Amino acid sequence: MSVFKDARHLFRFAGLFVFAFLVFLVVRHDVVPKSFGQYGHYRGNAIGEIAAHPIKFAGHQACESCHTDVLDVKAKGKHANVNCEACHGALAKHADDPSTVTPVKPDTAVICAQCHTASAAKPKGFPQVVPEEHSTGLPCETCHKPHSPGMDAGGAK
Amino acid sequence: MKITRRQMIVLLPAAAVAWKYVLAGTPEASPNYKMTEHWWSMLIDIPKCIGCGNCVRACQTENDVPDGYFRTWVERYNVSDEDMTNPHVISPDGGKEGFPVAQEDGEKYFFAPKMCNQCADSPCTQVCPVGATFISPDGAVLVDQTYCLGCAYCVQACPYGCRYIHPVKKVVDKCTLCYHRITKGLTTACCEACPTGARQLADLKDPKDPIHEFLKTHSVQVLKPHMATGAKVFYNDLDGSVR
Amino acid sequence: MNGVEGFIYPNEIALQWSVLIVLYPFITGLVAGAFILASLERIFRVEAVKPTYRLALLTALAFLLVAPLPLILHLGHPFRSPEMYFTPHSTSAMAMFGYVYMWYLMAVLVFEIWLDYRREIVLWSQSAGKWTRWIYRLMTLGSSNISEHSLAIDERVGWIVTLIGIPSAFLLHGYVGFIFGSVKANPWWSSPLMPVVFIFSAMVSGIAAVMLLYMAIAKLRKQKIDISCVDTIAMYLFYTFIIDFSLEMLDLIHRIYEADESFRSLNFLVHTQLYIPHIVIQICLGTLTPIVLLGITQVVKLPEMARKRIYSVAGCLTLIGIFAMRWNVVIGGQLFSKSFLGYTTYKMGLVTKEGLIVAVALTILPLVFLWVLVKLLPPWPEKSVPEAAAAD
Secondary structure (H helix, E strand, O other): OHHHHHOHHHHHHHHHHHHHHHHHHHHHHHHOOOOEOOOOOOEOHHHHHHHOOOOOOOOHHHHHHHOHHHHHHHHHOOOOOOOHHHHHOOOHHHHHOOOOOOOOOOOHHHHHHHHHEOOOOOOOOOOOEOHHHHHOOOOHHHOEEOOEOOHHHHHEO | OOOOHHHHHHHHHHHHHHHHHHHHHOOOOOOOOOHHHOOEEEEEEHHHOOOOOHHHHHHHHHHOOOOOOOOEEEEEEEEOOOOOOOOEEEOHHHHOOOOOOOOOOOOEEEEEEEEOOOOOOOHHHHHOOOOOEEEOOOOOEEEOOOOOOOOOHHHHHOOOOOOEEOOOOOOEEOOOOOHHHHOOOOOOHHHHHOOOOOEEEEEOOOOOOHHHHHHHHOOEEOOOHHHOOOOOEEEEOOOOOOO | OOOOEEOOOHHHOOOOOOHHHHHHHHHHHHHHHHHHHHHHHHOOOOHHHHHHHHHHHHHHHHHHHHOHHHHHHHOOOHHHOOHHHHOOOOOOHHHHHHHHHHHHHHHHHHHHHHHHHHHHHHHHHHHOOOOHHHHHHHHHOOOOOOOHHHHHHHHHHHHHHHHHHHHHHHHHHHHHHHHHHOOOOOOOOOOOOHHHHHHHHHHHHHHHHHHHHHHHHHHHOOOOOOHHHHHHHHHHHHHHHHHHHHHHHHHHHHHHHHOOOOHHHHHHHHHOOOHHHHHHHHHHHHHHHHHHHHHHHHHOOOOHHHHHHHHHHHHHHHHHHHHHHHHHHHOHHHHEOOOOOEEOOOOOOOOOOOOHHHHHHHHHHHHHHHHHHHHHOOOOHHHOOOOOOOOO
């Protein structure tokens, strides 16, 4: 047919497209990660990879399993719901290897003020003091047991 | 310390039970976690927040958050009586080292911790061109950092400003709801470190979760509800001035 | 803090999208606009603009080849960009980019240019210099059939390609507008008008660019400018500008009237940081002045010299104005906090990957490409028929 003879160049151009598309399909099959689309439009394995990140805070259950004596004191005082690592910092390394990794004891001259410095912005019922007036420079544990700091509950030293 | 025989009878079984907890906390043991049994959310109790910044520091430690960027931060609001739509808000270094002392002046103050709202209809996952950010079947909005192009479209699309481009990895980073912790029975780093219980992880599919009771008996709000993002971070006593 | 005013969310200090992302819509806008101008002749049979037909197509191609570069340079991981082809996310407007770009490049622009030039390409493949002959040979795809019938088929197919090309050009640039317009988190961007405004401002910039290039190249080659051609282009520029300006004013007036929660913050921004880029450069210099200048030429019959000068000035101001519009949308949309309580500033680097020097280079590069294309495929009527060709 003469129309095909005179349109051969168009078929060649279209042929280029088809060839490129086939190459694309082959490459795509090779390159797209196998777990892609497992749960949705994303790489399914990513979930497991993210879940496998290392843990830095052991969590209070880990501390309480060994330090039951502290737990007994704390559970009865004002800091009952303050988790251990809120003051002691991230201690998963210590929980995994208690004998070799020894945590540094927090300095009460610094750490208590972080929460208990009085400010008009803090909730009114929250125990807060002006540190210089209240302790006149002494570290807080001079009078308060950190694990049960209330003066009335026998917390005073 | 001298341990008597009576103490041993009590301590040994207690230690055995506690050892199971310890094992549950170690990275290797989480074979019982089934994604379809959980739908994660968070409760932030505004009246309890004292702006100590523990959560911001804990998150940075747990997740290696680079300086100057924030997966979570705390804002302090100062709302005047005359104009609730124009609060004075500060967040010095995200509240990481707490806040300057506010002098008593009869004004209204409160703290508002912010984080990724783990939206069920998240605009951020909608706009990702390649599928590098997504919501997991258990409700955590996560980023696949080996797939992310760093185009930052999701950063633009997030109404809450919780995403950023990691300065070293050059991919998007954000709060993962400590996915690596919650899938092992631990709570998030920010909740762990919060001394007042202002932040609480919640599993909306767990009928025994105490937060369910809280949600039923208190007025809770989400940020920017008009955006219809399906935000899953619920605030108790959220003031109308909070942006 | 450095450049921060009021309260912004802590992660909002640095802008995510830089001047390169301003360049991208500017470049694709020129592509779409130049193509629309070319289609005026092909589809709407506006004979007066025929001298610019081939130049407009080559201009579109030159700019389209550069268009992906600012995007790739901006990415944190440029080598992962093929992911957009392999796993495009169907809910993301940005995922469309790879396919729309490839479609427009190959199935519209390259196809149409090839069809229009095919006869000359075949002749040049036989008569050109030793090395360039191979380039032309490659372009013939091995077919040297330039019979009347084959050329007639080319003409017909080319017409269809141009017809499909018009909505394709709108899609190529309209989707960019949608990328911004669909972001509900950003009130400066979120608007159903955004794709429409982008398309019309694209047409304005493309028409102005082709007009300027035609006049500049003619002057460089010491050829006579076809003044009726330029008059017609200027007329289309004028009327397209009126529509574009009306759309932008509609957006502005609507925004001011409704005054939603973002208005106070945006209003302050436009009166301070964005005052010069938006009010002075985009609106006054870049839109009102060219409209008035072009309007004068439509109403008053001025001598040819005066008209050419006015067109040149109006064209340059138009391009500056449309670039400013892209700047105000992209950069402006990131200067205010989503808390509506504060602002940050844009710190454009000089020699960084996304800095000023790269931006300038990417603006000049299309002109370099155009120079190569014009050398390879001369759009001039007197040069297009090689001496070796007898009547066929």
